[in-house]
Amino acid sequence: MCIRDRYQRRVHGESNRKTKTKMLFVVRHGERGDDKGEKPLIHGDTHLTSHGVDQARETGRYIRSKVAQYQKERKEESKEPMTAIILTSPWLRCLQTAAGILETIGPAHENAIHLEEALGEYLDWKNYDRIKHRLNLFTKPEEELKKLFDAPLKKSVLTDESLIHSREGRGYPAMYKRINLVFELCAKLLLEKEFPKSQYFVVMVTHGFVLDALLHNVFSHTMRSGIGYCAIIESIDDTDENGNGTRTLHNDGSNDHLKRLATKSS
Numbered sequence: 001m002c003i004r005d006r007y008q009r010r011v012h013g014e015s016n017r018k019t020k021t022k023m024l025f026v027v028r029h030g031e032r033g034d035d036k037g038e039k040p041l042i043h044g045d046t047h048l049t050s051h052g053v054d055q056a057r058e059t060g061r062y063i064r065s066k067v068a069q070y071q072k073e074r075k076e077e078s079k080e081p082m083t084a085i086i087l088t089s090p091w092l093r094c095l096q097t098a099a100g101i102l103e104t105i106g107p108a109h110e111n112a113i114h115l116e117e118a119l120g121e122y123l124d125w126k127n128y129d130r131i132k133h134r135l136n137l138f139t140k141p142e143e144e145l146k147k148l149f150d151a152p153l154k155k156s157v158l159t160d161e162s163l164i165h166s167r168e169g170r171g172y173p174a175m176y177k178r179i180n181l182v183f184e185l186c187a188k189l190l191l192e193k194e195f196p197k198s199q200y201f202v203v204m205v206t207h208g209f210v211l212d213a214l215l216h217n218v219f220s221h222t223m224r225s226g227i228g229y230c231a232i233i234e235s236i237d238d239t240d241e242n243g244n245g246t247r248t249l250h251n252d253g254s255n256d257h258l259k260r261l262a263t264k265s266s
Contacts, residue, residue, distance in 0.1 A: 022191040022237040023070065023082075023201035024183070025063050028208050028255075029093040030055035030100070031229045041092065041148060042134060048096040055230045055258055056100025062257035064106045066234065066250075067201060080199065083107040085157060085190065087182075088205040089119040090131060092148060097230070098205040099151035109200065112152035118182045121207040124170030157194070158185050179213045187237045211253045219249045228255040 030052030034040065041047045048056070067082050084105050088098035098113040115137065122128045137145070137153060145153065186202045204210075208227035215221040215233065234250035 021074075022187045023067065024186055024191075024204065024233075024235045024237065025066075025202070026183070026204045026206065026211055026214060026233040026235075027059055027063075027097065027101070028211055028227055028229060028231045029089075029091070029097040029205060030059075032093055045092045045131060045134065047092050047148070048100075052093070052229065053096065053100050054261060056097040057104045058258055058261045059097075059230045059232070060101035060104030063101070063203060063232075064104065070236070081107050082199040082201050083109055084203050085109045085195070085200055086113045086203045086205065087116040087119060087156065087158075087186070088113050089121065089207060090115055090117055090128070090135060090137065091121060091207070092135070094119070094205045094207070095151075095153070096149045098203075099149040101203060101205065102151050105203070109157070110152070110154055112154045113205075114154045114157050116156045116158060116182065116204070118178050119204060119206040119210065121209065123172065123175055158182070158190060175209075176213045176217055179210050180217050183214055183218060187235075215249075215253055219247075219252075221249065221252055227253055228258075230258060231255040232257070 029048070031049045032046045032052065033049050034046040036049050038047070038049065063084070064081075071082065084101075084107065086098050086102060086105075086108055088094045095113065095115075102108055102111075102113055117128060117132070120128055120131070122131070138155075182204070186204065190202060191200060208231070211227050211231060211233055219235075231253045232251050232255065233253055236248040236250060238245045238247070
């Protein structure tokens with residue numbers, strides 16, 4: 001039985017209105033430099049290895065092929081290619097992964113990656129304040145940013161609602177609430193309300209624990225042990241604003257799409 005058959009989830013009931021299908025890809029960052037003994041480019045914030053950058057680019061190609069396949073299945077191949085909205089955690093390894101995906105994914109909103117603080121790997125906002133101060137991304141000169149990742153960086157395309165709610169409390173329960181909220185905002189607020197007429201899909205670049213949290217809390221799926229680099233959750237959401245309809249899990253956090261890359265490098 002395939003992933004899409006096993007984990008298709010009817011959220012409430014049949015929808016009585018035509019819904020806009022929403023595609024979301026949640027991606028873990030690529031291979032970390034500190035796993036290979038490389039000295040961080042920024043103190044306390046590891047970067048990607050060169051192989052990690054290749055993983056990110058391969059992930060962009062894979063996502064583009066999956067979106068094209070989906071359009072063909074829905075007989076939408078004659079339409080313009082769908083446009084990616086790329087959101088990323090503020091940690092450097094995620095920024096570099098998002099930049100690599102941007103290179104190969106095709107059309108992207110504003111041809112940029114969008115910083116979404118709520119996707120970060122920290123248990124409370126004191127942790128984030130430290131990394132935000134260290135990176136200071138939006139005050140760095142463009143030439144300095146290009147030394148870290150070569151992609152235009154924009155503010156989040158979500159509303160401040162995600163940050164208001166995600167700043168409540170600390171620890172794992174608050175973190176899971178934050179992650180679930182961003183996922184729901186992407187499906188409902190971003191794709192259904194802010195971009196309702198155009199063909200968009202969302203790519204969220206984040207950390208392994210985020211994929212675990214979403215598998216467990218959103219899809220009621222057993223959490224994986226050992227989420228691999230550039231592992232992906234693929235979600236097709238056919239629910240309406242009342243939550244009626246289905247949400248289908250097409251990929252439960254594997255990184256099988258990188259096998260071709262491993263074969264090429266061996």
